[in-house]
Amino acid sequence: MNTNELNEYLENYLKNDVSRRAIMLTADWGSGKTFYIKNDLMKKLKNKCVYVSLYGIKNLEELNKELYLEIKLKKSQHPQLSKAKKYVEAFGSTVVGIGKTIIKKLCHVDLNVDWEKPNIEKLYEEVNLKNKLIIFDDLERSKIDLIEFLGYINNLEEHDGIKVLLVANEREILKYDEREKNNETISIPNEATLKYLKIKEKTISDTIQFYGNTYNIIQNIYNEFKNNYFTKINDGGYCCSKFNIIEKIASIMQELKCNNYRLLLFGLQKTYDIFIKLDITQNYDLEFLEHIMLGAVAFAMNNKLTEDLVWKEISYTSSTLGCARYPLDKFVFDYIRYQKFKTSDVDFAQDLFLKGKELAEADRYLYILYNYHISSETNVKEAINHIYSFLNDNKLLISEYVRIANYLVSLIPIIGCEKKIDACLDCMLKNAKAAVKSGENIKFYSSSFIIIDTESYQNKFNDFKTKLTNIINKKENIFNFDYTVKNLDQFCDEILRYANKATYKNGFARQLNINKFLQLIKQCSSLNICNLRDVFLTVYRYSNINQFYYDDKENLIKLKDGLQKIIDVNGDMDAIKKKQMQWFINDLQTAIETLIGG
Numbered sequence: 312m313n314t315n316e317l318n319e320y321l322e323n324y325l326k327n328d329v330s331r332r333a334i335m336l337t338a339d340w341g342s343g344k345t346f347y348i349k350n351d352l353m354k355k356l357k358n359k360c361v362y363v364s365l366y367g368i369k370n371l372e373e374l375n376k377e378l379y380l381e382i383k384l385k386k387s388q389h390p391q392l393s394k395a396k397k398y399v400e401a402f403g404s405t406v407v408g409i410g411k412t413i414i415k416k417l418c419h420v421d422l423n424v425d426w427e428k429p430n431i432e433k434l435y436e437e438v439n440l441k442n443k444l445i446i447f448d449d450l451e452r453s454k455i456d457l458i459e460f461l462g463y464i465n466n467l468e469e470h471d472g473i474k475v476l477l478v479a480n481e482r483e484i485l486k487y488d489e490r491e492k493n494n495e496t497i498s499i500p501n502e503a504t505l506k507y508l509k510i511k512e513k514t515i516s517d518t519i520q521f522y523g524n525t526y527n528i529i530q531n532i533y534n535e536f537k538n539n540y541f542t543k544i545n546d547g548g549y550c551c552s553k554f555n556i557i558e559k560i561a562s563i564m565q566e567l568k569c570n571n572y573r574l575l576l577f578g579l580q581k582t583y584d585i586f587i588k589l590d591i592t593q594n595y596d597l598e599f600l601e602h603i604m605l606g607a608v609a610f611a612m613n614n615k616l617t618e619d620l621v622w623k624e625i626s627y628t629s630s631t632l633g634c635a636r637y638p639l640d641k642f643v644f645d646y647i648r649y650q651k652f653k654t655s656d657v658d659f660a661q662d663l664f665l666k667g668k669e670l671a672e673a674d675r676y677l678y679i680l681y682n683y684h685i686s687s688e689t690n691v692k693e694a695i696n697h698i699y700s701f702l703n704d705n706k707l708l709i710s711e712y713v714r715i716a717n718y719l720v721s722l723i724p725i726i727g728c729e730k731k732i733d734a735c736l737d738c739m740l741k742n743a744k745a746a747v748k749s750g751e752n753i754k755f756y757s758s759s760f761i762i763i764d765t766e767s768y769q770n771k772f773n774d775f776k777t778k779l780t781n782i783i784n785k786k787e788n789i790f791n792f793d794y795t796v797k798n799l800d801q802f803c804d805e806i807l808r809y810a811n812k813a814t815y816k817n818g819f820a821r822q823l824n825i826n827k828f829l830q831l832i833k834q835c836s837s838l839n840i841c842n843l844r845d846v847f848l849t850v851y852r853y854s855n856i857n858q859f860y861y862d863d864k865e866n867l868i869k870l871k872d873g874l875q876k877i878i879d880v881n882g883d884m885d886a887i888k889k890k891q892m893q894w895f896i897n898d899l900q901t902a903i904e905t906l907i908g909g
Contacts, residue, residue, distance in 0.1 A: 314347060314524045318355045324474065325359060325444045330516050331468045333475035335450075338521035340480050343528040343572040345448055347521070348478060350531050353446075362446045365453035371463055374455065378445070443474070450479035457484065457503075461510045468514070477515065525564070529557050532576055540586045544601045556601060559637075560608055566634055569612040578611030579604070581647050588652055595657075599664045605637035610647070620648060627663060673701045677711070680718050688726055695719065695731055702738035709746055712739045713776060714760060720772040721763045736775050743782045794827040796834050803842045807849055819850045820866035829873040832892070840891040844898055851902040864906045871899040 312320065317336075324334055338344050353360045361381050368374050445467070453460060467473040484507060487498040500508065533545065533556070544556050564570055582604040589595060610616075610632050622629070622644055633639035642656035679686050679694040686694075698715065701707050707715070716739060719732045763769040792802045832840065851860065874896050878889055 312519070313522070314351055314527065317347075317519070317521075318352060320519075321352060321444070321476065322356065325356065325442065328474065328516075331472060332516035333464055333468060333477055333514055335477045335479060335481070335511075335515045335518045336521050337479050337481040337518060338523075339482065340571065340573070342521060342570055343523040344478050344521050346528060346531065346572060347523050348446060348448065351527075356444060359442060360444050360446055362448065364448045365455070365460075366449040367452070367454065369454045371455060371459070374460075374463075444476055445473055446476045446478060448478040450477050451481070451483040458506055458510055461507075461514045465510075465514045481518070525561050525570070526557055528572055529560050529575065532572060533557065533560075533579065535576075536579060536583045538583055538586050539591075540589075540595075540597070540600050541583070543597055544604065556604070559601075559605055563605065563609050563612055563634060563637065566636075567609065567612045569614070571612070571614075574611040574614055575608060578608035581611070581643070582607045585643065585646060585652070585657075588654070589657065590654060593658075596661060596665060598668070599661045602637065602664060603640060603643060603660075606633040606639040607643050607647070609633040609637045610639045610644070616647065627660060669701075669706055673698075673707055676701070677707075677715070680715070683718065683722060691722065691726060692728060695722070695728055695735070699731060699735050699738065702735055702742065705742050705745075709739075709743055712743065712779060715739070716775050716779075717760045717763070717772055720768050720775070721761050723768055723771075724765045740775075740778055740782065743779055747782055794824065794831045796831065796839065799831070799835070799839055800842070803846050806846045818860050818862045820860070820863040820870065823866060823870075825866050825869045825873065828870065829877065832874065833877060835888075837885065837887045837891050840888065840895060844891070844895050847895070847898055847902070851898075851905070860902075860906065864903060867899050867903050867906070871896050871903065874899075 321334065336344060348362065353362065361378070363374070363377050363381055365374070368377065447464075450457075450460075464475055464477070468475060484504075486501050486504050488501050489496050489498055491497075533541065560575065564575070585603065585607075586600070606628070613632060613634075615632060622641060624631070624641075627641045628638035629641075629644070630638040632644060640660050642652070642660055645651045645656070676694040676697040679690055680698060683691045683694075698707070698719075716736055719735055723729050723732055763772055792798065832843070835843070874892050878884065878892055
């Protein structure tokens, strides 16, 4: 039954039941039983409930005391009670235990009760339990002997006519032994379970399996966090998704097969802790903040927080620790695991997230382009306009340019838009030139292409492809270096600033004119040679350089031998310059050996 039906059932039990037997509500830990009791049932029944948690209570004397305090202090008019309530509210208005301890100390309640030999009849003379429901929670966590406790409940019911609701995870009470019978393993109740079931039959009339309203429970837990970001995310006005945050959390719980609301509370609490650390003057993207929240919730639901847990990903998010749709951010993991937090990490993560959003949006329009045969003319034209914007902002992968151009040109005889498509082609050529100049290593992935029926437009596409290929394969001296000392500093600065420049043609040394380079070195100072050494050390610093510079070996050997010849021929060379050249030779030898070893 749902929570509304359960409320009606228990209200009817309180008003009309005359069986003098208790009701049991059971479900797994973290399923929201207690949350339902305190935030739904007790509000529904108002002042007709008396709630006591059995968690950690050792004997009936302690239980009597807790029960008495719960009843007595709710009726107390002690002048200090209002002060005490302020402290209790920090723990929850219905909490027994530490909350009642505070009240007792502040109010100096004189109980005047012999708890060693309590007179239950005398205790209840002071209170009126008529039409009240006593709720005993955490039955399985009590340290009182279970059979003794159920006998106690039976006395309350039969002798005093008190209505009792027991809340438990009964699976933790029922224990079974495995035995072999007819070559099969069967489970039978152990002795303690048999005794429990026997007295339960006498004491408890109905056992109800609790199935809370998932969305209501999640919403109620979510509403516990009074934070501006939580409120804005809950409003959901920033996102075109038809699913709100409550539905998304519910989907995570369903995907990970975990309905433990205590774990949900943990994930939301960690999110709240992070949110209150954020600079409220920063304009954080609300969808990014939702991403943080859902990743933390997924991590909590995965329940993987162990002492030996470490971050094993090479990326800044983990779908293993979170889930596929909502991965966990590295900075969230660091906060939960190590209590480390830096705002700069959040800003970096947001930058990555926003770039990912841009790519995802671009993919949406590329999907329309690549599937234009099943789209509408209006949607295709809109997609072309967006693709132009993405190209103009250089936000599409150059590796996709040939395929994009193929589909765009094929559309001209169908829908027109030739000027816009020509603008797209021009943007792609411009972006490719800039990428080559910055040293980007451009490769085209094999993709499916569409046949262009019209010969003139097929020629148009072929012309674009030729221009793009020529840009990428253009044979030019690296950075247009003229091998003069005057421009040497600029050459070194550009290489050091863009270390990947040298990889765009599968090599660095192979692009150098070694004879001109050796003539230049003869004119260099010790400082000039030191700067050149830094360039080569930067370019060949990786152990896997054979993957990028496999064609460099011949020119590196030629350069090394040429440097040695300069040293051998010029016996009166400046000693410092000579040492720099010897160090340069050693650097080159290391790079050569790495290439040979690879």
